[in-house]
Amino acid sequence: MTGLTVGVIGAGAAGVSAVKTLRAHGVDIDIELFARNGETPHNRTLVNKGVAIGLLEPHQTNLPPIGVQTSAYTVRGIDPRIRRVHLDSGNNRAFDALIVATGSRPRPLDDTIVGRDQALSAGRLTTLHSLTDAIRVRDLLATADPARVLFLGGGLVASETASLLTDAGHNTVLIARSALPGASAIGDDAARQLLDLHRHHHAVHLGRDVCAIRTHADHITVVLDDDTKVEGDLAIVAHGTLPAAPAPWTGPGGIAVDNRLRTLSAPDQRIYAAGGVAVHHYPGRSSYRIDHWDDATAQGAHAAKTLLHDLGHGDDPGAYLPASTFSARIHGRTLTGAGHPALASYTRVISSEPLVVGHCLGDDLVALTGIDVTAAVRQWVSRLHAAHRSELSDAQAGRR
Ligand SMILES: Cc1cc2nc3c(=O)[nH]c(=O)nc-3n(C[C@H](O)[C@H](O)[C@H](O)COP(=O)(O)OP(=O)(O)OC[C@H]3O[C@@H](n4cnc5c(N)ncnc54)[C@H](O)[C@@H]3O)c2cc1C
Known part of the structure; x- marks a missing residue:
């Protein structure tokens, strides 16, 4: 019995992978996994591919149990000096080591856009990140057949969901600020081929900003900066993600880590970050963050191996490099x-x-x-x- 306690905050790709790696190592460690209040750990990639299109019920996206104590308490903050975790419930607990794997949140539509809040309250403007978002989309799609769905953004989630909804017979429109959507994430060549596919299947407005959204009784009008007006039943904001971390990392900057995934702001404190919340530095390049399922899984495993090594159990896993x-x-x-x-x-x-x-x-x-x-x-x-x-x-x- 080592008597060691490890807290893993966030029960998605990175958190679950970290727990599995810690357990597989065979060291006797007490692990507590924290999920948000009222949330069952689930596979986020099925939010659009399963629930939003009505293929899966929310519970069918649940991740299988992994055999550790899972506490459904949102972590409000961490005191890095003593690794004390402050819970939403008002309770707090201290651990010998922590892995923060709280993922990301959707980047919201700019609050200067006229009419944004009315469209949000009418349920005709939404992000597509959580199961709640997916249910909102699914329920709205059921009220109009076919529905006119406008995507504000042209990254992978927008492209994939636009494709799914087009296949389901809905009328989709892609509205992107960039002249070549997705280029920054996948490069110009692949982005160009995807754009040709979009153009072949539905309307596309490129290099355009949204200026205003007008909410009517049964639809919305999105007004673009060239005064084009696009009518829709629903607009889905898909402007990428921002890291989502508990205090003291609640700002948009996420949690900066070294190449072993140790947090930089609390060196030697045995606090690690992995997945969509972690901000890395690649030699010769600026900071970067990756928000893909397999990479988050790889980061969770890597952080757990570093933690074990720092506690004197196992080899140094070396530098983390994105290869998933x-x-x-x-x-x-x-x-x-x-x-x-x-x-x-x-x-x-x-x-x-x-x-x-x-x-x-x-x-x-x-x-x-x-x-x-x-x-x-x-x-x-x-x-x-x-x-x-x-x-x-x-x-x-x-x-x-
Ligand atoms: C609609 C959609 C489709 C996607 N499809 C794909 C795909 O096809 N392929 C792919 O590779 N990637 C896809 N992704 C991205 C992928 O889901 C993420 O990159 C991956 O989930 C990141 O893993 P993570 O562990 O960092 O975060 P998550 O899996 O989001 O897990 C974070 C967990 O932490 C919890 N949490 C957050 N804050 C707290 C807190 N304060 N206290 C307690 N718990 C907290 C969250 O509720 C969540 O359960 C998709 C994303 C979206 C939104």
Whole structure:
């Protein structure tokens, strides 16, 4: 019996993975997992692909039990000096080590947009991040068949959900600030192919800001900065995410970590952060955050291994580097990525049809994207974060 206690805050991808890794190691540690008040730990990726489109009931997205004490208490704050966790209930507890895995929250629509709050109160403007959001979307879709659904944003969640709703017979419209939506997350080449797909299936307004939203008895009108007026039954805000952390990290900056996922603001305090809440620094690049399920799972495991090492159990896991895959099914095509394309300073098109792109920084391959080439992308994953300039050139020249 070690007598050690570890608190894991957040019961999503990163938190559950951290718990599983701690338990698999075989060290006798008391683990307490914290989830938000009233929330059953669930798989967030099914919010749009399952519940919003009426394919799954909310309870069907629940994660399987993992055999540790799970307390449904929102953590309000942490005192890093003594690793004391302050709960919503007014109680507090101290631990020998903490892993913060509280994920992200949706970036809201700018509050300067005229009519935003009326549309929100009428239930015709929503984010799509939680099960509550998904139920709101599902219920509104049921009132209009087909429904006119406007997506404010053009990232992966917007693209994937627009595709699902188009398939279900609804009329979707994508409204994006960027002239090439998704380019910052997946690179120009893949974003261009996805944009062609969107244009083929539904209306798209690019390079446009929303100025106002007018709420009528049975629909809304979204007014764009070129005075275009787009009518819809529902608008879904999909402007990406911000980290969601308890105090003292409640600002938009998230929790900065070192390359072992130890929090930088409380060095040597055995407090770690993983998943959508963690802010990393890549050598030679600025700070970055990744909000994909498999990467959050990898980070949770990595943070747990660092924690065990810091407590004298197990090897140093080395530096965390993003190498997990992600994918999205969009208008019948499958986008697959690995690593974090935003870390790259240039790209190499390995193959143009089907598309496979290497994202590079200096001599290193740091990420990959491709369309309908899941196996090819996976083949390259083991070579991420290492110098592969010549291999990429060979592949480009068709010699591999
Ligand atoms: C609609 C949608 C679809 C997505 N689809 C995909 C996909 O297809 N593929 C993919 O790779 N990624 C997808 N993602 C992203 C993926 O879900 C996230 O990257 C992943 O869930 C991040 O894992 P996490 O553990 O950091 O956060 P989460 O899985 O969100 O878990 C965080 C947990 O912490 C809890 N929590 C937060 N604050 C507190 C607190 N103060 N106290 C206690 N508990 C707290 C939350 O309630 C939540 O349960 C999608 C996201 C959305 C919104």
